Amino acid sequence: MEINKISEFKKKSIFFKISEVLVTMASKPSGFIGLSILVFHILLAFVSPYLAPYDFKAIDPSLMLQAPSSEYWFGTDSLGRDVFTRTIMGGRTALTITFFGSLIALLWGGLLGIFCGLVGGKIDDVVMRIVDAFLSIPWILAMLLIVSLLGTSTEVLIPALGFFYGKGIVRVARAATHDVIAKDFIISARARGHSNLSIIWNEIIPNVRDAILVEGAMRWSWMLLGFSSLSFLGFGVSPPTPDWGLMISNARGLMSFAYWAVIAPIVGLSSLIIGINLTADAFAKALGIDRSTKAPV
Amino acid sequence: MEEIIQKVKNLSVGFKSQKGHEISILKNITTNIKKGETVGIVGESGSGKSTLALAMMGYVKQGLFTMDGECIFNSSDLLKMENRELEKIRGRKIAMIPQNAGQSLTPNLKIGYQIDEALKLHTKLNKSERDNKTSELLNKVRLPSPETIALRYPHELSGGQQQRVAVGMALAGNPDLLLLDEPTTGLDVTTQAHVLELLNFIAKDTGTSMVYVSHDLGAIAQVSDRIIVMYSGEIVLEGPARDILKQPVHPYTYGLLKSIPKLSLAGLPDSMPGSQPQPGMIQKGCSFYDRCNFAEDKCKKNSPNLEYVSELKTSVRCFNYKKLIEKKNDKNTKIKRNEKNIKINEILNLTDVSISYAKQKFLDQILNKITDTNPTVKDINININKGETLALVGESGSGKSTILKSIAGLLRTKEGKIKFDKDKILSNDLKKRNSSNLRAIQLIFQNPDESLNPNHTVEEILAQPLKLYFGLSGEELKKNIIELLEKVRLGKFYMTRYPRQLSGGEKQRVAVARAFAAKPDIILCDEVTSALDVSVQAAVLNLLQKLKEDFGTTYIFVSHDLAVVRAISDRVAVLYQGRLCEIGPSKNVYQFPSHPYTEVLLGAVLEPDPDIKPKLVAEDVVEERPPEKGCCFQGRCPRILGDKCKNETPPWQIGDNGNAIRCHISVEELKKNQI
Numbered sequence: 001m002e003i004n005k006i007s008e009f010k011k012k013s014i015f016f017k018i019s020e021v022l023v024t025m026a027s028k029p030s031g032f033i034g035l036s037i038l039v040f041h042i043l044l045a046f047v048s049p050y051l052a053p054y055d056f057k058a059i060d061p062s063l064m065l066q067a068p069s070s071e072y073w074f075g076t077d078s079l080g081r082d083v084f085t086r087t088i089m090g091g092r093t094a095l096t097i098t099f100f101g102s103l104i105a106l107l108w109g110g111l112l113g114i115f116c117g118l119v120g121g122k123i124d125d126v127v128m129r130i131v132d133a134f135l136s137i138p139w140i141l142a143m144l145l146i147v148s149l150l151g152t153s154t155e156v157l158i159p160a161l162g163f164f165y166g167k168g169i170v171r172v173a174r175a176a177t178h179d180v181i182a183k184d185f186i187i188s189a190r191a192r193g194h195s196n197l198s199i200i201w202n203e204i205i206p207n208v209r210d211a212i213l214v215e216g217a218m219r220w221s222w223m224l225l226g227f228s229s230l231s232f233l234g235f236g237v238s239p240p241t242p243d244w245g246l247m248i249s250n251a252r253g254l255m256s257f258a259y260w261a262v263i264a265p266i267v268g269l270s271s272l273i274i275g276i277n278l279t280a281d282a283f284a285k286a287l288g289i290d291r292s293t294k295a296p297v
Numbered sequence: 298m299e300e301i302i303q304k305v306k307n308l309s310v311g312f313k314s315q316k317g318h319e320i321s322i323l324k325n326i327t328t329n330i331k332k333g334e335t336v337g338i339v340g341e342s343g344s345g346k347s348t349l350a351l352a353m354m355g356y357v358k359q360g361l362f363t364m365d366g367e368c369i370f371n372s373s374d375l376l377k378m379e380n381r382e383l384e385k386i387r388g389r390k391i392a393m394i395p396q397n398a399g400q401s402l403t404p405n406l407k408i409g410y411q412i413d414e415a416l417k418l419h420t421k422l423n424k425s426e427r428d429n430k431t432s433e434l435l436n437k438v439r440l441p442s443p444e445t446i447a448l449r450y451p452h453e454l455s456g457g458q459q460q461r462v463a464v465g466m467a468l469a470g471n472p473d474l475l476l477l478d479e480p481t482t483g484l485d486v487t488t489q490a491h492v493l494e495l496l497n498f499i500a501k502d503t504g505t506s507m508v509y510v511s512h513d514l515g516a517i518a519q520v521s522d523r524i525i526v527m528y529s530g531e532i533v534l535e536g537p538a539r540d541i542l543k544q545p546v547h548p549y550t551y552g553l554l555k556s557i558p559k560l561s562l563a564g565l566p567d568s569m570p571g572s573q574p575q576p577g578m579i580q581k582g583c584s585f586y587d588r589c590n591f592a593e594d595k596c597k598k599n600s601p602n603l604e605y606v607s608e609l610k611t612s613v614r615c616f617n618y619k620k621l622i623e624k625k626n627d628k629n630t631k632i633k634r635n636e637k638n639i640k641i642n643e644i645l646n647l648t649d650v651s652i653s654y655a656k657q658k659f660l661d662q663i664l665n666k667i668t669d670t671n672p673t674v675k676d677i678n679i680n681i682n683k684g685e686t687l688a689l690v691g692e693s694g695s696g697k698s699t700i701l702k703s704i705a706g707l708l709r710t711k712e713g714k715i716k717f718d719k720d721k722i723l724s725n726d727l728k729k730r731n732s733s734n735l736r737a738i739q740l741i742f743q744n745p746d747e748s749l750n751p752n753h754t755v756e757e758i759l760a761q762p763l764k765l766y767f768g769l770s771g772e773e774l775k776k777n778i779i780e781l782l783e784k785v786r787l788g789k790f791y792m793t794r795y796p797r798q799l800s801g802g803e804k805q806r807v808a809v810a811r812a813f814a815a816k817p818d819i820i821l822c823d824e825v826t827s828a829l830d831v832s833v834q835a836a837v838l839n840l841l842q843k844l845k846e847d848f849g850t851t852y853i854f855v856s857h858d859l860a861v862v863r864a865i866s867d868r869v870a871v872l873y874q875g876r877l878c879e880i881g882p883s884k885n886v887y888q889f890p891s892h893p894y895t896e897v898l899l900g901a902v903l904e905p906d907p908d909i910k911p912k913l914v915a916e917d918v919v920e921e922r923p924p925e926k927g928c929c930f931q932g933r934c935p936r937i938l939g940d941k942c943k944n945e946t947p948p949w950q951i952g953d954n955g956n957a958i959r960c961h962i963s964v965e966e967l968k969k970n971q972i
Contacts, residue, residue, distance in 0.1 A: 184748035190727065191705045192762055192815070193735035202761065206752035 024286040025279070031286070034278025041272045045092045054082040056089055057240045065258045075260035077251055086242035087264040091272060093237050094244065097157050098223045104162025105169055105223070106216040112166075113173025113212075114204055117181060118196060124174075131170050139164045140229065147235045157236070161227060165219045172215040176208035210287040217280035221273045228269055244269040302473055302506055303330040303353060308366035310348055310357060311576075320577035321364060322348055324530045327603075330474065335500050335507040337521030337538065339514055341830035342801070343573055345530040350476050350510045352376065354391050355383050370474075389419045392467035396479040398459035402451040408435075408462055409447025412469060419470030434465040437502075439495060456693075457488035461495065468499070475507045481516055485692040486857060490901040490911040493519045512830065514557060515903030518542055519910070526550050529574055529584040532603060536611030539907050546611060546618040548589045556835035558864040560902055563884060565842055565864050568835035572800045583615070591617045642683040643719060644851050645704070645819060650677040650713035652696070652703050652875075671925050672711055674699050674875035681819075686845065686852040688866035688883065690859060690898070696875030697855045701821045704853065705740050706730055718818070736766045739812040743824040745804035749796040755782070755807050756792040762814040777814075784847075785810040785840060802833035806840065813844060822854045826861060838865055859902050863887055871895045873930050874923035881956020890967035892958045894930045928961065936962060936970065 025031040044051075063080035066072055074083035116124040143160060150156045180186060181204070189199050230236040231245025239246065244265035251261035305328050311321035323345045330336055330353075340346040351358065352368055355375030367374040370391065375383065387393075395401045403411060409431055416427045435443035438461040451459055460480060467475055477496070481489040497520055500507055509520050517524060517538070524541045526534040526549065534547040545551045552569040559566075571588040582597040583589070589596065596616060603614045609622075653672035674696040681687050689697040702708040704715060706727035715723045717734060724730050739762075742748035749758055759778045763769045769777055779789045785806040796804055805825065812820050822841070826834040842865060845852060856862050862869060863883060870880040871894060879892040886895060893915075900912035915933045923929050927943040934942065938961055947961045958964065 184742040184744065185750045187707060188740060188742065188748055188811075189761070191707055191735070191738075191740050192765060193727070193730070193732060194761075194765060202753075202757075203750055206750065209752075 021283070021286045025282040028282060028285070030278050031282025034275050034280075034282055037271055037275030038279050041091055041095065041275060044088055045095050048088040048092065052082075052085040052089060054085045056081065056085045056242045058082075065254065065261070067258075068260050074264045075258070077247070077261045078254060078258070083247075083261055083264050086247060087244075087268050089242040090244040090247060090265055090268055093241055094224055094227055094231075094269075095272075097154060098161065098220060098227050100158045101161035101165065101223050101227075102216055102220040104159060105166035105219055106212060107166075108162070109166030109169025110173045110208075110212045110216075113170040113175075114177045114200055114208060116170070117174040117177025118200060118204065128170075128174070131167050134164075134167050139226070140233075143226075143230060144233070144235055147230070152235055152238060157227070157230075161223055165223045165226070169212065169215055169219060173208060173212050176211040177204055180204060180207045214280060214284040214287065217276065217283055221276035221280065224269075224273055224276065299334075300332040301329045302332050302370065304367075304369040305329070305349075305353065306367050306369065308349075308352060308368060309364040310345075310352060310361055311364045312361050314577065318577065319364065322361065322530050322576050323352070326366070326532060328525060328532065328535065330506050330508060332473075332506055333500075333504045334522050335509060335520050337517035337524045338508060338510045338527060339512065339517050339524060340527035341512060341573055341832065343529075343576075344527040346510045346512075346527050347478055349527070350393075350478055350508055353474070353476060353508060354387060354393060388415065388472070389470040390472055391474045391476065392470060392472040393476045393478065394460075394463050394467050394480050397483055398463035398480075399451065399456060401463060402459060404451055406450075407447065408449055408451065408454070412447070412462070412466055415466045415469040430469075434468055435462075437468065437499070438462070438465040440465075455488075456484050457492060460484065460488075460492055464492075464495065464499070468503070468505075471503075472505060475505050477507060477509045479511050479513075480509075482511065482513065486859070486903075487692065487897055487901040487913075487915070489516065490903065490913055493903070494911070494913060496520055513903070514542070514554065514831070514905035518905045518907050519903055526553075530576065531584060531614060532612070533585065533614045534611065535603070536609065536613075540609060540611055542905055542907055544609075544622070546606070546609060546621045547613050547615050548591050548617070548621065549585050551621055552588070552590075553832055554905055556832045557905055558835070558838070558858075558860040559904060560860050560863055560887065560899070561904075563863060565839050566835045568839050569832040570836075572802055572833060573830075591615075591620055593617065643680050644683040644717070645679075645681040645853075646714075646716040646719075647677050647679045647700075647704070648714045648716070650700070650703065650715065651675040651711050652699055652708060653711045671923060672875070673923070674703075675923070677713070677877060679870060679877075679880065681851055681853065683818075683851055684845070684849045685868060686854055686866045688854045688856060688862040688869045689872055690856060690862050690869055691872035692857060692898075694874070695872040697872050698823055699875065700872075701740075701823055701853065701855050704819075705738055705821055706735075732766065736762075736815045737818040738821065739815050739817040739819075740821045740823065741805075741808050741812045741825050744828045745801065745808045746796070746828075748808050749804060749811075751796055753795070754792065755787075755794050755796075755799075758796075758807060759811055759814055762811060766815050781810045781814055784813065784844065800833075801829050802836060805829060805833075805837050809837070809840065809844070813848070813850075816848075817850065819851045819853065822852055824856055825854075827856065827858065834861070841865065859887075859898055860904075871898070876923065876929035877959060878930060879956060879958050881952070881954070885952065885954035885956040888954065889971040890952055890958070890964055891956070891971070892930075892960055893934050893936045893962075893967075896971060897933070897935070928959075936967075938962065 026035055058081060060080035063076045065078055066076040068075040072082050072084065074087060077083055112127065116127050143164065146160045147156065186199060186203055189203050227236055228245035231243045232249040234249065236245055237243040247265040248262055251258065255262050305326055308323055308326040309321050310323040311319050314320050326349060338346045338349060348358070348361070355368065355378055357363055357376070363376050368376050370386065375386070412431045412434060413427055416422060416430055422430060431447055432443040435446055440446045440458060440461055454462065481492050484492060493516060496507070499505065509517060511517050521538045524536065524538045525532055526541070526547065528549050534541060534545065534550050541550065542554070545554055555567045556569055557566060569588055574584060574587070581600065583601055586592050586596045593616070601614050601616050603612045605612045606618070651672045652674040677700060679687070689700060691697050699708060703710045703725070706723065706725070709725045717723050717737065721734065723734060756778055759781055760774055763774055763777055778792060782789055782791055787803065787806055799807065826837055829837060838861065841852065844850065854862065854866055866883045868881065869883045869886040871878045871886065871892060873894050878894045879886055887899065889896070897915045900914050903911060914935045924931055927945060928934070928947045931937060931942045941961055945961070947959050949957050949959050950964050952958050952964050960967065
């Protein structure tokens, strides 16, 4: 009887923990702002197709570069498309691709980092030097190469971005693992004869999880910026799809007289990045990883 | 009336909880420090003793704030001063000696430069005067050849020497008041005795007042004129050192003194139930109510005041202190450990074990050649019988933990064999040991904060060995976990807790339960009580003894604390520099004649009794490496015979009582000189 009660209590506690973290995050003004912006963007990405007043790809030469009006809130672009429609829909692709990209980066970067940290020795040396070598290659050049060879489909972009942004996570995960690896509970597990896999799963991951998640959240915003840069260069999303990077790229030549076509996507992109950054910071603080500790005296 | 140099008046320090409540850590502290007096502040961790010492310097840690009261020094309140004014006082009038000197000295500046810096800041001397003063200070703290020490870096000195340098630096400004925060806690027994003796000398020589903060009543007893006992942020007892140690009239102090293992008394000390309440938990009544043997109903409802008892010259915070005065004569602690005859039934045997930390060169590895002629641990021959407790004793660097690790398979032995259960040879590679051999040997670590995964609940922690060795799951697993918790006297509601929600003693109980979960034959205990408070230490020792009697487990117990070892062990092995010096039944090892090193160790043990002074017979400087040949203790031995000790490995001799001593000096000779 009582045993069941205990297990019920435990199951609840996981949800409780998540909600607790969210409440702590929202209790600080910066965390609250960040979370609100992020949630707003995610909701917008889901509902924007139903909210859009116009068709995002409808071209109308008679409506070229109209200034904002009651009819076209954010004006129109050089092809006569409604900027408001394209702006609210412009985050969808970027958010989806970078979200899954970050997940892939977290997964491979985190696991490889933990593995290297645990095993150490020669394997660690070799793997880390390879990672260093990749870090020295400018990612955007390598991305351009991959994209021009394999095309700009989602199936190519997600793993490619995931790979390039995971390299940094390897180092963070490895450093976090090094912090716990010397602790007695790992030695104790070793002395009991647990396998490496069991040590990683039971002893290390619960202790490095927070650091890796926070790093992943920071990487998400960087990846978003990176992905928009790719679009800007014409290697991200293919043209009819609305995307902030692409919109900025298309309208940048006309900035001097049709500023509205640039400003709207810029506000969209930067607010999302600020939102993710603030959220990631609040997330880190809520988990107890404070990156701005002051000196005690 | 003597001159009072610091007055603490109604001081309360606290913090704001997340919910906005003010929670006090220090409650209404009032005390005076007189000129030339040494005051010992004693209490367990969390009693607020360090916070009080820091407040005496006008410093309140971040997150804390002064709720009420004042600290008056030179007729001004330190706690209301600006930083700039405080700078003039700190170092010059009040100096502090921190716990860990190794961390408080800048690692990449030479000792001489660092002292010079302190002199520059606090005095108006010119360069050559400062140089003289530096040597004078180093001389005063009895460092050998001050000129060469001044040119060294902190890491080139031993822990004791670093602490001496810290004392020297604190004396640079000629302070009126010296605050010492656990200054000998991290040091070896012999070093600790030397540093305390130095502090005593300095107190007499310079007339400086000292406030000595420590959890160790043994150390406090050696230096203090007056003792303040703190519990849960309050002063519970204050008075002359001798009276407090000889006749503690507060139940907490009484229990604390009883729970300290003593060299003179074999057997386990009494333990105190429970643990200190968390700040803010006690709303009304006496804070010691839950653990007190003398508690009455009124103790729960009313908080006692600090009352001055003139006939004892002591202030005490208790309603029932008179009962303790009447009780003073029952001094005979019962010997609880029943020394059953241990049958000769060998369970573990170490033969010629040597362990080296030196890495073999690649070529030597291939040729299987042994290059290190002087390994860290050498020639260890020990056998352990079933149901016995063997203690390995020695200072840091004596190789006791190294031996433990190699028994557990965590470190490879270089030579020698470790045999388990008479015929099973344990591989020196952990991965080659089979599951039943792994199960048979379990470890308990020093610090439960490190040995328990902070992200696992107690249930998950205890489930691991049960799943691994017995494949339990579901209800059966839960049942076993609850049984284990009951064995270590924890309720089943502990299952869902995380280690951070437990007190130090409770954490160590969980660690003990985890070791017993494997139903082991041998448990290796690595300094299991040295991270715990004294009252908790006694409880854990009692628990270990009880479990051993119930399950017939064999313990190998590593400790630097000779009194703890005396309390729990059947046999003792004394190690120095990775070599055995003496081994034998514990009651005989603690008697003379014994190896000169055992003599040195026994002489340095601090007892919470002002009448028992440590005997300092040898230098406290430990060599970095064991000597290539001859006796391992040749460098420090006070009874060294000459070249014989330096060149020939000493033979084993059997002493009167069956303890084996490895020394060139004959047993008769040792007996003559040591008594």
